[in-house]
Amino acid sequence: MSLIDSLRLRLGGFDALLLLAIVGLASGILAGASNILFRLFTESGFVLWHPESDKGDFEGLSWHFHLIMPIVGGLVVGLLLQKLSKHRRAVGVGHTLERMVFHQGYLPWKNAVVQFFVGGLTLASGMSVGREGPGIHLGAASGSWLGQRLKLPNNSIRVLVGCGSAAAISASFNTPLAGVIFAMEVIMMEYTIASFIPVILASVSGAVLSRIVFGNAVAFDVPSLELVSLWEMPYFLLMGIIIGCLAALFIYCTTAVTRKTYEWPVWIKCTLSGIAVGLIALGIPQIMGIGYDSVNATLQGDYGLMLLVLCLVGKLAATIICSGMSMPGGVIGPSFFIGAMSGAIIGFVGHQFFPEYSSSYPFYAMVGMATMMSAVLNAPLAALMALLELTANPGIILPGMFSVVVANLMVTQVFKQPSMFQSLMNAKGMTFKFNPLTQFLRRVGVAGAMDRSIAVHDRHIRLLDAAQILENNPRWILIREDNVPISLMSANDLARYMVEQESSEEPMPEDIDLLKIPADRQNISSVYLQATLEEVLDSLERDKTDAAYVFRTTAPMTEKIYGVITRETIESYYTYKPASKVK
Missing domain, CATH: 3.10.580.10 (CBS-domain)
Structure with missing residues (x-):
């Protein structure tokens, strides 16, 4: 028996941790590189639209660009996707989960190529989507491709998909620990030592590559934040309830739009998404793109109450339309945006009534980001890890935990909503249930x-x-x-x-x-x-x-x-x- 055959046989069992760690590290490098290339492609696309503006600074453009960019971008993306078969234009985290559940983690490389180009065009044209969804798809596809090329057992390919996803999140936010937890909580839906070790190595490699290219800074410019008093805890209870309701509304409306427009021609859906974003951006340009500059402005305390409300309503509406009409982007970035605005509004109002017992509203904005992410993705631990790594402040975890738990309970128990990804899959006729026995059999x-x-x-x-x-x-x-x-x-x-x-x-x-x-x-x-x-x-x-x-x-x-x-x-x-x- 050849050496490669012997290695394949070992990877089929539980005792191949060292081998899995090696291929996990390799998949993390591939995933990190693909995400770096995707980010550079997206940013260069924006520069082509307007060379004189900063990358992602849609607010600095004239109103003509606010209207025209998303419409033209939506039309171009729609026409490109229309020429592809239905299964070939399946992209994003939902596609990754589908391949994990029904196809043992085999992600077609052609779909990843489609995701790279149409995802980049979508983001560069200012559509209200996130870059993390395409990044996760590209990372997962990198791990899957490596496993397929080496003809590894399917249980190992599933682990490599998780490795690629972790590296993608790690490279996107410079948060390696959150990348690990996200991969285990959302993509693999399991926690085992055999999976943890390679996923950790992959996440580290993704973060290292990202820091080499983009520097050590995390995705957001977070100021020094401090919880003023434990008397603020009722505010975080209220935040959990309100953001839980917003998350349930977000999931429900996005799913409803998906069901309503599922059979429509894709070019019509993409063009309508562009028109909607363009019209909203005429009054609220902050909703364009991933919106991290607006989130940073909120964290610095630069926005007033009225602008916070307008950004919240505009971003929620624009993202529901874009995600519901299957624009090739993600929902994690918009979830951060919506959560930041929601938390900031709650903190702003609370500070007006009890200024001596409440923190500044950027503190609430940061907690709101984690709360919204957790409620939309049903990923409380990943959201808390992201909160810790983005702020480097353990003191924010206590209110974050309280708000995250309340919001998740609101979505899952009060409104009976699954995560955004599972809800969209259900809307497209892909229903599935995870159970411990199935998960175990997939690991061997x-x-x-x-x-x-x-x-x-x-x-x-x-x-x-x-x-x-x-x-x-x-x-x-x-x-x-x-x-x-x-x-x-x-x-x-x-x-x-x-x-x-x-x-x-x-x-x-x-x-x-x-x-x-x-x-x-x-x-x-x-x-x-x-x-x-x-x-x-x-x-x-x-x-x-x-x-x-x-x-x-x-x-x-x-x-x-x-x-x-x-x-x-x-x-x-x-x-x-x-x-x-x-x-």
Whole structure:
């Protein structure tokens, strides 16, 4: 067996942490590089629109640009997407989750190329979307591509998708810890040591590359913030309730727009999104683009109450339209914007009534950002980690935790809303439920669970060959007919038959038909070497069999068989076994 085959087999099990760490680091480098290129492409696109303005400073442009840029950008993006097939224009975090749930993390590279260019054009034209969604897709696709090129087991490819996602978030915000938690909480939806180690390395590599190119500063210019009094905690309770309601409204309206316009031609949807953004931007140009400059202005205390309200309403409406009409962008950036404005409004009003017991409104804006992100994505821990890393202030975590928990309870328990990503997938007819057993089966590759103690032979076997097979003590005999495996039997059954024949008075036959001798034979399915135990179980259920042989195509019309796996073996992985101790 070659070295690469041996490594693939090890990656199918639980004991390949070092190998996973190495490929996780490589995927993080690829993901970080792809996100850096995407950011440079987006910023250069804005410079082409208006060379004299700062990158992303849409407010500094004349009103003509506020109206024309999103309309032209929406039309161009729509026409480009219209020329593609429906499955090829699937992009973003929703597409990443779909491929994780239904396709074992296999992300097509062509969709990533589409995401790179149309996502960049969308952001450069000022549409109300975030760059993190495209970044996550590009990072996840980088990890998936690496796993596919190396022909790694599917359970390892799923981990590499998480690695790429973590590196993308880390590179976008310069928040490596938040990147790790986001990947585990939103993309992989699991916490295991086998996943944590490679994801951490990937996130670190993404942050390092980002700092080399863009410097050490985090995404936002956060001033020194301090909680004045614990008497402010009721404000954060109120913040959690209000932002929870806003998040539920955001999710509900975006999903409703998606359902209403799902069958519309994509170029019409993109153009209408551009028209809506352009009209809103005539009065509120701050809503254009990712809006980080407006968030920074809010954190510096530069906005008054009326402008905060206008930015909140305008950004919420523009993002609902853009995201609901499937513009190729993300919702994390807009969630930060909406949360910052909401928190700032609450802090502004509270400070007017009780100035001696309330912090400045930038403090509330920062907590509001984490609260909105958590409520929209159903990712409380990732939001809190982002809050900690962006502020470098442990004192902000206490009110942040309180507000985040209340907002999440409002969305999930009061309004019964799933996360934005799951809600949009449901609106497009992709319903799924996660359960612990399915998650467990996806973590184990068949390469790590199969029985390699097999002998492969045609149904008709000479007596001498049968004796030679049994000398090697295989557990299983895989029976072929016309060079196609059709049945599986225990080697013990063949040995028993030969012993009985030797003790019989009748002469021993020269040839043995393995399909006719007394034996407990099983019909058999086939599964690829990269499959997970979930895929094996699906194959057994589909074919109504209890065993499968594991193969890999080594050349056209040529298969190499590595082992077999039975339903009983799979069940042994999740069947309860009482704990025992040595007396």
